[in-house]
Amino acid sequence: MSVSATESRETGREKREWNWRPERPIELNPLFTWPVRPAGVIRWWASSWLAMTERVIILALSIATWFYLQPALERCVTFELGWIAQMYARNMALMIVTAGGLHLYFYTFRKQGKERKFDARDLSRNHKAFLFGNQVLDNMFWTLASGVTIWTAFEVLTMWGYANGYVPYLTWAENPVWFVVLFLLIPIWASFHFYWIHRLLHWPPLYRLAHGLHHRNINIGPWSGMSMHPVEHALYLSSPLVHWVVLSHPIHFFLHMQVKALEAVTSHSGYETLLIKDEGRLRLGDFFHQLHHRYFECNYGSLEMPWDRWFGSFHDGTPEASRQHRDKRRRMHDAG
16 A cells, blocks of 8 residues: 555544644653753743643642631641531532533533534443443542542641641742742652553553543543542542652642642543633643543653653654554554
8 A cells, every 4th residue: 555545544544533633743841852952941841830821820729729728737736627628628619610610611511612622522421331321420420529538638638747747848938949949840740650650550450440440531521530449549649748758838739739630620621722712722631641541551641751752652643653553452452
């Protein structure tokens, strides 16, 4: 078969598989390329921290959480129902507003139609793989019943640790440079942790026990991001527990935890961008991770660190990468 015929066949297949595909190949954080491109690194960091991005919004939210939504640290010295319930209610509200708001906008009111939606299919109904036979209700149950509970439990333990001096506490006055640098390091650590936890979750026994529940969602929506088995929630949300040993302020911890919980929602929105009056207002969905939900054995990490490239599991979104991935799975199936 000629090259042009092969490319035409692949293009046709891609059009059937994807409603929207961003520019490809997918680019990873240039900080880890060689030779180092300083201008590219600066643009990468600026695009994350000096523009209106989900990360900047969550940073503002973490600051607001500490100053206005968090019970006073003095109350956290002993475990009491009052302040614990306040934290639980706050996190429940944050999850419902974020996931519920995006679901209403994209899937209930269909304000954007299928513009910038990766997968053209609707979310599943009457499917026996999901609780209640409904993908959205299934996802809501696991997100709220398990996800918010474990998220809050980790926060409660950490605030109790800060209040009692068991968790190292950093103030701005003590080290303003480290205070700022830590914000930049959190996404790198989170990416490192996510890659290895995610690879562990694809170990067949853990996949059958826990991670398979999340992977019911091949076509994903906002409620899919935190739809996990409790075992997976405990592993996935353990990334911010590094603050138990690293000198930091509660704002850093809240940023880290809210990034894990709320960016899971936005990255699974199913849409690349929130459009208002046909203009991109906020980048949301992550095609890199969307490919993982489609093909499973690729893109275990995130764009912050090139673990997938280093360990041969990187899918850059191109037709050639899709062909290579299908060939690899076919060989594995034949060998098995």
